[in-house]
Amino acid sequence: MTAGFWAPYGELDEKDYHWGLLLLNVDVITERISNWKAKEIYDRICRQSTVSKTELLEQSGMTVSTLTRLLEELTSQGLILESGFGASTGGRRPILYEKNPAYAYIFGLEISRTLSKLVLVDLGMNKLDTYSWTMTAEMTPDVLIRQIVEAANRMLEQHHIPKAALLGIGIGAVGPVDRLTGTILEPSYFLAKGWKHVEIGRLLTEALGIPALLDNGANTAILAESWHQRTRSFKHLLYIHAGVGLRSSMVSEGKVIYGAVDMEGSVGQMIIQTDGVAHRNASGNYGALESYASLYAIEKAARSALKQGRSTILSHYVEDPEQLTYQHVLDALKKNDPLVVEIITEAATYFGIGLANLLNILHPEKVILGGPLVAGGELFFQTATQVAIRKTYYYPAYQVVFSKGQLGEEALAIGAAVLVMNQLVRL
Numbered sequence: 001m002t003a004g005f006w007a008p009y010g011e012l013d014e015k016d017y018h019w020g021l022l023l024l025n026v027d028v029i030t031e032r033i034s035n036w037k038a039k040e041i042y043d044r045i046c047r048q049s050t051v052s053k054t055e056l057l058e059q060s061g062m063t064v065s066t067l068t069r070l071l072e073e074l075t076s077q078g079l080i081l082e083s084g085f086g087a088s089t090g091g092r093r094p095i096l097y098e099k100n101p102a103y104a105y106i107f108g109l110e111i112s113r114t115l116s117k118l119v120l121v122d123l124g125m126n127k128l129d130t131y132s133w134t135m136t137a138e139m140t141p142d143v144l145i146r147q148i149v150e151a152a153n154r155m156l157e158q159h160h161i162p163k164a165a166l167l168g169i170g171i172g173a174v175g176p177v178d179r180l181t182g183t184i185l186e187p188s189y190f191l192a193k194g195w196k197h198v199e200i201g202r203l204l205t206e207a208l209g210i211p212a213l214l215d216n217g218a219n220t221a222i223l224a225e226s227w228h229q230r231t232r233s234f235k236h237l238l239y240i241h242a243g244v245g246l247r248s249s250m251v252s253e254g255k256v257i258y259g260a261v262d263m264e265g266s267v268g269q270m271i272i273q274t275d276g277v278a279h280r281n282a283s284g285n286y287g288a289l290e291s292y293a294s295l296y297a298i299e300k301a302a303r304s305a306l307k308q309g310r311s312t313i314l315s316h317y318v319e320d321p322e323q324l325t326y327q328h329v330l331d332a333l334k335k336n337d338p339l340v341v342e343i344i345t346e347a348a349t350y351f352g353i354g355l356a357n358l359l360n361i362l363h364p365e366k367v368i369l370g371g372p373l374v375a376g377g378e379l380f381f382q383t384a385t386q387v388a389i390r391k392t393y394y395y396p397a398y399q400v401v402f403s404k405g406q407l408g409e410e411a412l413a414i415g416a417a418v419l420v421m422n423q424l425v426r427l
Contacts, residue, residue, distance in 0.1 A: 026211055051097055234366045275287065
């Protein structure tokens with residue numbers, strides 16, 4: 001048996017060993033705050049800009065002596081800072097506490113079908129550096145990992161951050177993924193080969209020498225948005241990323257909702273026309289939402305219109321309709337090309353129908369929409385949300401807030417860093 005690991009059901013093979021290695025590396029983060037009461041206080045401080053000792057006493061229900069000891073421990077470790085004094089209520093002005101953003105640093109990594117991005121942040125989720133890669137047909141896992149490692153080391157050197165100050169690297173990837181083993185399983189539509197059963201967690205842990213955690217990108221995006229809005233009253237958030245495919249996730253009471261399997265791309269398989277068109281993937285459903293509202297669907301509709309000889313400025317962009325891309329569509333949309341407006345409006349209408357179905361089932365307080373379709377302009381966002389509102393069963397008694405989010409296209413990478421940060425308070 002490999003030294004240092006106990007296997008309750010026999011000898012450990014190489015895969016089990018690497019799994020154990022990942023879990024132990026995560027424990028290195030979790031054990032930085034060993035006392036569960038200290039974790040609770042640290043978490044409460046993190047969820048507020050600044051907070052006084054009196055407020056912490058009221059929130060936690062702890063005794064004065066216990067809270068004082070915990071605050072002293074967290075301060076001596078450098079996890080929190082005294083940040084001045086609050087307003088007096090008649091006696092001595094209370095000391096205010098806040099998280100120390102410089103206690104440690106984290107890498108957040110997004111791996112998507114069209115773009116991958118690495119960010120370096122401090123514990124306050126303040127972005128210090130970023131680098132991105134276009135996911136071309138040459139961007140295999142080996143090539144991307146090598147470039148990630150080079151970029152990460154370059155960032156550390158430029159910002160004079162020792163590796164010992166790194167908490168870890170979080171990864172938000174196209175699903176499906178196996179979070180426990182840190183493996184990207186069998187994602188669809190990557191241009192490059194090799195993106196099947198990639199042990200991305202193990203590979204980055206070995207290459208960078210730091211803990212690595214993996215989740216699907218929709219989950220990391222909603223983690224980022226939820227953390228960014230942590231001082232507000234929204235408890236139930238729904239996130240949908242509309243791009244090459246449709247990806248969704250939900251947070252309730254600050255925690256991501258997980259199913260028995262990774263459900264990231266399943267929203268795209270929602271059937272909205274039982275006798276509808278075939279899905280681009282043979283295993284997909286007929287009449288699936290993704291076949292009507294995705295980059296693929298919009299490109300397909302635009303190419304079909306060109307082949308039919310429809311009047312559009314798209315005909316000036318390419319000689320062969322098959323060369324048409326979503327970027328061409330966006331360029332034509334900016335010029336209010338009638339055909340493109342029609343195509344985008346139709347895709348957004350279908351998306352709004354699917355969104356209404358989710359609202360009628362899940363009833364989130366806030367819906368955050370992201371991805372290339374949403375970032376491409378107001379037409380898609382406004383059309384989709386208006387359709388969803390009209391088809392929501394309990395409207396207007398049930399009011400939902402729609403947003404493009406506060407973090408935009410960096411939400412996936414920032415959320416991957418939040419995934420690592422959250423391990424500090426994990427029991």
